[in-house]
Amino acid sequence: MSTDLKIQLKDVHKGFGPKKVLQGIDLEVPKGQSVVIIGGSGTGKSVMLKCILGILNPDQGEIFVDGEDVTKFSSRARKKTLAKFGMLFQGAALFDSLPVWENVAFGLIQGKGMNRKDAQEIAIEKLRRVGLGADVGNLSPAELSGGMQKRVGLARAIATEPEIIFFDEPTTGLDPIMADVINDLIVECVKDLGATTLSITHDMASARKIADRIAMLYHGKIIWDGAKDEIDSSGNDHVDQFIHGRAQGPIEMELLKL
Numbered sequence: 001m002s003t004d005l006k007i008q009l010k011d012v013h014k015g016f017g018p019k020k021v022l023q024g025i026d027l028e029v030p031k032g033q034s035v036v037i038i039g040g041s042g043t044g045k046s047v048m049l050k051c052i053l054g055i056l057n058p059d060q061g062e063i064f065v066d067g068e069d070v071t072k073f074s075s076r077a078r079k080k081t082l083a084k085f086g087m088l089f090q091g092a093a094l095f096d097s098l099p100v101w102e103n104v105a106f107g108l109i110q111g112k113g114m115n116r117k118d119a120q121e122i123a124i125e126k127l128r129r130v131g132l133g134a135d136v137g138n139l140s141p142a143e144l145s146g147g148m149q150k151r152v153g154l155a156r157a158i159a160t161e162p163e164i165i166f167f168d169e170p171t172t173g174l175d176p177i178m179a180d181v182i183n184d185l186i187v188e189c190v191k192d193l194g195a196t197t198l199s200i201t202h203d204m205a206s207a208r209k210i211a212d213r214i215a216m217l218y219h220g221k222i223i224w225d226g227a228k229d230e231i232d233s234s235g236n237d238h239v240d241q242f243i244h245g246r247a248q249g250p251i252e253m254e255l256l257k258l
């Protein structure tokens, strides 16, 4: 594998019983690039991310992170690799039992063993980076609006200054303007860090903003992969239907089968 590739999937398959979800995924994410995976509900976007993170084991295929096949890792080696990742989950996934600053500092304290005082300082700096004042640090996540929670989730994702960041539906549940604000922040923070990112979303406005490259997942395979500027002239009917959100077209209604 080329050293310029941060993440590489080769012929990855994953199913659950008779249900085939991933059916030969090939994907390359070069260092410093932001790739967004689009695709309908239930097409396997989350399953793919979980395979890369080692939460799920693929049935077949290889997944390289920095040239190492993570599917063959021991749990200790996997933990080391996970330390390279930051994640912004759908719905921000914050712990209501912890104040905001401690949510942001979680990876620093638990993952890196940093003392609480230093971790708190970094957390407040990261909160500031995403437009939140130090006072927000002492609130409970339950006291925040959805947009603020996403900011906190982003601050947490960048707190350990990871080499790779996964964004899982980063704009879900936000109004279009707040979504755009979060997209801008994501782009800025990723640029600051020089991070490599892999994101999944249904939101084409978000994909267009945060991606260098877009890949579309359909029926277990990447059916189109190109620079984001090429997506409007992809020449692929499935891609066209998806990006224009048309009910009619070659894509079957996956929902009917779920």
Ligand SMILES: Nc1ncnc2c1ncn2[C@@H]1O[C@H](COP(=O)(O)OP(=O)(O)OP(=O)(O)O)[C@@H](O)[C@H]1O
Pocket (backbone or CB within 6 Å): 016, 021, 039, 040, 041, 042, 043, 044, 045, 046, 047, 048, 202, 258
């Ligand atoms: N642990 C599991 N056990 C059984 N089936 C699963 C499991 N995880 C996912 N699936 C199935 O795999 C398929 C793909 O799910 P996945 O969550 O990856 O879809 P997705 O593309 O991320 O969808 P969405 O955009 O709606 O979040 C679904 O049919 C789902 O039911």
